[in-house]
Amino acid sequence: MRFATFVSGEERFFGAITDGGAIALNQEFPEHDSLYEVIAAGAFDQLAEAAGDKPVTHPDFAYDMVMPDARRILCVGVNFPDRNAEYKDGSAQPEYMSLFPRFASGFTGHDRPLIRPPENHTLDYEGEVAIVIGKAGRRIPQQDAYDHIAALTLCNEGTIRDWVRHAKFNVTQGKNWDKSGAIGPWLVPFTDAAQLDEARLQTRVNGELRQDDTLNRMMFPIRREIEYISTFMTLQPGDIIVTGTPTGAGARFDPPKYLAPGDVVEVSVDGIGTLRNTVEDEKV
Known part of the structure; x- marks a missing residue:
């Protein structure tokens, strides 16, 4: 079963996705206004039961960012060994993972355009798996980490590369341009x-395979990510962790291969799906 946030006409819905279309479930959860609120309330498991054998309500719809009201999105940087080597600084695997926040406004949905701003054209792609926390926890041991995951989705962690260099100790500026990345299509x-x-x-760009790796090669596996992050903050249902991207982002080519209007980026994982986005320039 797949669950998504989608738009039809002027209305936003959440519900189940089938081969024939979407089944809106808003009326089944009148006390919750969004997929995020359903998860935050611990009711994610009830979505499949609510969908049941209901007929498709929206054969035609547009995907939204899967959790557009997500309150906390944490991203893990430089989490594959080849990715660490791309920096060419001679550093060994770090002892601790790099983390930075992203905000929901920086993401769009499946089959919607990534937006390249007029201030800078170094828009890059980063294909990643994202996990959604379903059970709260603090100081979660690795052996219990997977018990706290409710769902999986995909992320194109789009980045304005020049803007991650505006400060010495953070990358927040380059990671939070409106609709520069995408999360979806579904949970x-x-x-x-x-x-x-x-x-x-x-990850493919215009059909060309750019990134190709397995999650078991991560320097900081997802179990470790959950353990480490939950050491300093209580993970809450609805939190999203974007787990890290392999080598092959556009900035690491010589010359760089940044995204341009008309490009198509596809991030795929068997068993989760494919997140597809085009690229457009921002209309100002």
């Missing part, structure tokens, strides 16, 4: 460790 319930432990992540 897939997390039911089996193999969904992550055996996952292969691929």
Whole structure:
């Protein structure tokens, strides 16, 4: 079963996605206004039951960012060994992971354009798996980490590269341009460790394979990410962790291969799906 946020006409809905269209479930959860609120209330498991055998309500719709009101999105940077080597600074694997925040306004949905701003054209792609926390926890041991995941989704962690260099100790400016990245298309319930432990992540630009790696090569596996992050903050249902991108982003080519209007970026993982976005210049 797949669950998404989508738009039809002027209205936003959340619900189940089938091959024939979407099943709006808003009326089944009148006390919750969004997919995020359903998860935050611990009711994610009830979505499949609510969908049941209901007919498709929206054969035609547009995807939104899967959780457009997500309150906390944490991203793990430089999390594959080849990615660390791309920096060519001679550094060994770091002892601790790099983390930075992103905000929901920086993401759009599946089949919607990534927006390249007029201030800078170094828009880059980063294909990643994102996890959604379903159970609160603090100081979560690695062996229990997967018990706290409700769902999986995909992320194109779009970045304005020149703007991550505006300060010495953070990358926030380059990581939060409006609609520069995407999360979606949907949430897939997390039911089996193999969904992550055996996952292969691929990113294509205009059909060309640019990123191709397996999550079991991460320097900081997802179990460790949950353990580490929950040491300093209580993870809450609805929190999103974007887990890291492999080598092959556009900035690392010589010359760089930044995204331009008309490009098509696809991030894929078997068992989760494909997140697809075009690129457009911002209309100002």
